[in-house]
Amino acid sequence: MTVIYNSILETTGHTPVVRLRTLSAFASEILIKLESFNPGGSIKDRAAVSMVTGAERDGRLKPHGTIIESTSGNLGKSLALIGATRGYRVILVIDPKAPRSMVDFATALGAEIEMVDTPDESGGYQRPRIERVQQLLSVTPDAFWPDQYNNPDNVRAHFELTSRELLNDVPEFDALVTAVSTGGHISGLSAAVKQALPDAITVGVDAAGSAAFGYPFAKYSMRGLGLAWKPGNLDHSVVDRVHLVADYEGIATMRVLARNEGLLVGESAGAAVFAAVHHAYRYPGSRIVVMAADGGVNYLGESFHPDWLRADGLADKIEAAGITTPEGLVAAASRPTNEQVPTEYGLRTATLAND
16 A cells, blocks of 8 residues: 655654564574664654654744754754754754764754864763753744753653554563663653563663763763763653663674674664673573664764774774674673663562672
8 A cells, every 4th residue: 555645754653673683592582673764764753753743732832943952963863854844943962972974964954063072071062062052042033942851742752652663563572671862762661661561671771981870970982872960851760770881882782783684773772782682691581672773874984984993992892802793792791891780660670689
């Protein structure tokens, strides 16, 4: 049956779920939901449409207004897509870690770029980016800030829509493994999954160095996950366990997935799959669903490029850890840099004897 859409935004959702062939170790099954099939190439399309539509509905965003947001890339692509289709000016505040391909995508659709290139005292860029957003809001008429970190419409998109889609495709599973990011998709999706599958474990995957769960902040290389603070959208009560993945573990995993599964996924998805393999090691025989937030095309000039890996000091770490084959990845995930650990709430349910 032929379907004709009235807007590219209507193609958001209904992303495929693929079974991993070479990494479903320890008698477990790992399924990966590929959010790169959304029109803007990431899971952020779902949140962006929800946040903008909510603002249109209640008058916070007026016709021909301006959308201003802080982003490391993917949400910027989504907002640029919305701006082009609905007639909004879009200003994106980014930092030097934003992949060049993401910037090129957004500017091709008419978005304007504001670069923040001075980090704060901890080495992070999120706070300086938000400060620049606030400055722009004060001088821009009819401006709307989606505030992806604290906007409940971000969470709502995944609670109401993404979860329904996932549970229709995979009605039964034991664990949901996904990057923490701004807290929107993990909180909304996990809350809905726990209503349908009360015994399912949610593993929040974050960068080693992220402070979203109260750990000390430190610099890290991966994009798409990690924050210097706890975002308002992150509901710790629906996250059972946390796995802080090292840069070399997540980036090496995305490279193994490309060469052995034909799956070109992003850095946060690589980290999530690494955490999923570790979860399979600790919970043999599990059925595990991984959310792959974006695709690897965004990172071809960086994470998939040997010169970038060497310059960032990751090439030697990946080689030393042996994460260059599926077998090497499984072995490394059995003894990761950081073990997954229960959260305060997870202590009540998904605790292992050796935690």
